[in-house]
Amino acid sequence: MERVLELEIPASPEYIAIVRLIVSSLASSRRALADERIDDLKLAVSEACTNAIEAQDTITTVAQVTVGVLEDDDRLEIHIADRGPGFDPAALPIHPPVTDPDRLNFERGLGIPLIRTLVDDVAFESTPEGTTVRLILYSGPADLELSENGTAET
Amino acid sequence: MERVLELEIPASPEYIAIVRLIVSSLASSRRALADERIDDLKLAVSEACTNAIEAQDTITTVAQVTVGVLEDDDRLEIHIADRGPGFDPAALPIHPPVTDPDRLNFERGLGIPLIRTLVDDVAFESTPEGTTVRLILYSGPADLELSENGTAET
Amino acid sequence: MELGLEVDESHAPYTVLAVKGEVDVYTAPRLREKLVELVSQGKLKVIVDLEGVDFLDSTGLGVLVGGLKRLRSHDGDLGLVCTQQRILKVFEITGLTKVFEIHDSVDTAVAG
Amino acid sequence: MELGLEVDESHAPYTVLAVKGEVDVYTAPRLREKLVELVSQGKLKVIVDLEGVDFLDSTGLGVLVGGLKRLRSHDGDLGLVCTQQRILKVFEITGLTKVFEIHDSVDTAVAG
Ligand SMILES: Nc1ncnc2c1ncn2[C@@H]1O[C@H](COP(=O)(O)OP(=O)(O)O)[C@@H](O)[C@H]1O
Numbered sequence: 287m288e289r290v291l292e293l294e295i296p297a298s299p300e301y302i303a304i305v306r307l308i309v310s311s312l313a314s315s316r317r318a319l320a321d322e323r324i325d326d327l328k329l330a331v332s333e334a335c336t337n338a339i340e341a342q343d344t345i346t347t348v349a350q351v352t353v354g355v356l357e358d359d360d361r362l363e364i365h366i367a368d369r370g371p372g373f374d375p376a377a378l379p380i381h382p383p384v385t386d387p388d389r390l391n392f393e394r395g396l397g398i399p400l401i402r403t404l405v406d407d408v409a410f411e412s413t414p415e416g417t418t419v420r421l422i423l424y425s426g427p428a429d430l431e432l433s434e435n436g437t438a439e440t
Numbered sequence: 441m442e443r444v445l446e447l448e449i450p451a452s453p454e455y456i457a458i459v460r461l462i463v464s465s466l467a468s469s470r471r472a473l474a475d476e477r478i479d480d481l482k483l484a485v486s487e488a489c490t491n492a493i494e495a496q497d498t499i500t501t502v503a504q505v506t507v508g509v510l511e512d513d514d515r516l517e518i519h520i521a522d523r524g525p526g527f528d529p530a531a532l533p534i535h536p537p538v539t540d541p542d543r544l545n546f547e548r549g550l551g552i553p554l555i556r557t558l559v560d561d562v563a564f565e566s567t568p569e570g571t572t573v574r575l576i577l578y579s580g581p582a583d584l585e586l587s588e589n590g591t592a593e594t
Numbered sequence: 595m596e597l598g599l600e601v602d603e604s605h606a607p608y609t610v611l612a613v614k615g616e617v618d619v620y621t622a623p624r625l626r627e628k629l630v631e632l633v634s635q636g637k638l639k640v641i642v643d644l645e646g647v648d649f650l651d652s653t654g655l656g657v658l659v660g661g662l663k664r665l666r667s668h669d670g671d672l673g674l675v676c677t678q679q680r681i682l683k684v685f686e687i688t689g690l691t692k693v694f695e696i697h698d699s700v701d702t703a704v705a706g
Numbered sequence: 707m708e709l710g711l712e713v714d715e716s717h718a719p720y721t722v723l724a725v726k727g728e729v730d731v732y733t734a735p736r737l738r739e740k741l742v743e744l745v746s747q748g749k750l751k752v753i754v755d756l757e758g759v760d761f762l763d764s765t766g767l768g769v770l771v772g773g774l775k776r777l778r779s780h781d782g783d784l785g786l787v788c789t790q791q792r793i794l795k796v797f798e799i800t801g802l803t804k805v806f807e808i809h810d811s812v813d814t815a816v817a818g
């Protein structure tokens with residue numbers, strides 16, 4: 287996989303908007319992706335950056351959050367890395383079903399379920415030294431685009 | 441000075457558009473700059489990136505071009521760094537005046553004169569191991585904006 | 595990046611809050627504060643108009659869920675106006691379409 | 707990022723080339739090729755319409771200077787249409803307003 291771009295931002299919420307802008311304009315110029323999938327990627331990236339920044343908030347050393355964009359013939363990957371305390375993605379609490387009145391007590395915990403739905407694949411590498419989330423979208427380069435509306439996928 | 445963002449791109453012309461987009465959206469969201477000055481900055485950044493990428497082209501090792509955005513109360517700095525062979529900015533050829541018919545023989549060499557006009561200050565640090573161009577714009581943070589149209593400057 | 599928050603009282607007994615821009619972890623606190631303020635002013639029938647929202651993430655959803663909970667605990671309610679597919683999608687994936695009443699327009703929201 | 711290049715022959719003897727998008731070191735080669743192609747087709751009175759250009763840097767300027775030189779060496783000419791301040795500014799700073807004829811519209815360009 288070829289590294290297309292690497293970006294370092296301060297671990298502060300105000301920078302997430304620019305990460306969304308960068309990832310979505312890069313994805314739309316380089317990959318054969320429908321607008322709808324670009325929106326999905328934007329949201330997934332935003333969720334992962336929010337988590338990375340919040341994780342970094344829990345430690346005292348100042349560190350940056352790193353966003354890498356990588357590509358291959360058949361895929362686009364966005365890697366979001368933080369130096370936070372890490373977590374176990376398999377051990378997240380399960381929410382009550384939405385029809386349960388208790389559901390309203392959960393204002394949080396929607397990020398990772400959203401990420402899982404929005405991208406084709408997601409991988410978490412988490413240690414007490416930090417977490418890297420890899421968001422994967424399968425799609426060909428923009429040049430291979432087969433249909434008018436950019437929905438060509440491999 | 442605080443480093444707001446650091447970006448690494450492959451030394452290839454297709455990435456310059458995204459650098460323009462990033463720098464201009466960051467500058468307009470964080471600094472009290474008029475639209476016209478954002479356009480000037482965009483052009484200066486584009487010229488400096490073009491030179492960095494062309495310089496890198498002359499060497500055989502694959503290297504990235506790094507773009508750093510730094511800020512302070514009174515200024516915004518964009519640093520564009522390459523690992524090319526370096527040059528002496530004081531020894532650039534002087535063009536014939538535009539009214540000279542020979543002027544048409546010069547399709548190039550407009551970049552650095554443009555950069556010098558467009559930003560408040562520019563500094564070149566060039567060695568045989570690489571060049572860093574520092575583009576400097578004096579302006580306050582966006583919060584200090586004094587006038588409606590964003591033209592407040594320090 | 596500014597979050598637009600405009601309160602429109604012309605549909606009494608409803609208060610319409612029109613949100614404009616991107617709702618994420620950076621801007622969502624302003625939306626939360628505005629909802630808390632409306633409740634504290636006794637405005638308990640709130641319609642949040644999302645038609646001007648370009649982006650909404652889970653932090654934004656969380657604030658809306660929190661607002662609904664707060665209003666219900668005061669015997670009020672919070673309805674939404676949203677027709678944009680990309681915003682609706684976020685409610686659908688998370689199942690929150692079953693929690694919120696989502697209307698096509700402010701007019702139908704205040705008529706209901 | 708695509709550079710739009712549309713040739714309009716409806717203003718004979720002028721050929722109008724409308725450029726759309728961003729002209730930089732990545733896209734300028736396509737503009738250069740198009741200008742070379744027009745000359746090789748014997749189209750020697752060329753008007754380049756820059757009204758749809760969002761961005762133009764020194765590489766783009768260089769291609770236009772090269773086109774003007776090539777056309778003049780064939781007894782042709784290259785005029786520009788540009789009213790956008792941010793694009794005009796680049797010609798002004800570099801003194802190229804003295805080298806190119808810059809018109810307000812395609813109509814005035816083909817009338818001159
Ligand atoms: N990068 C990360 N580093 C450490 N913990 C994380 C990270 N990402 C997620 N988590 C943990 O997983 C939990 C669930 O995340 P998420 O589903 O995005 O919901 P939320 O962020 O709203 O709590 C978080 O509260 C946090 O404890």
Ligand SMILES: Nc1ncnc2c1ncn2[C@@H]1O[C@H](COP(=O)(O)OP(=O)(O)O)[C@@H](O)[C@H]1O
Pocket residue numbers: 487491492495522524525526527532547548549550551552553571764
């Ligand atoms: N980053 C750099 N590394 C090495 N040489 C450079 C660099 N920037 C500029 N130069 C040299 O300065 C010359 C003039 O640059 P410029 O004014 O931008 O015009 P142009 O790039 O069109 O030649 C270039 O041709 C190149 O030789």
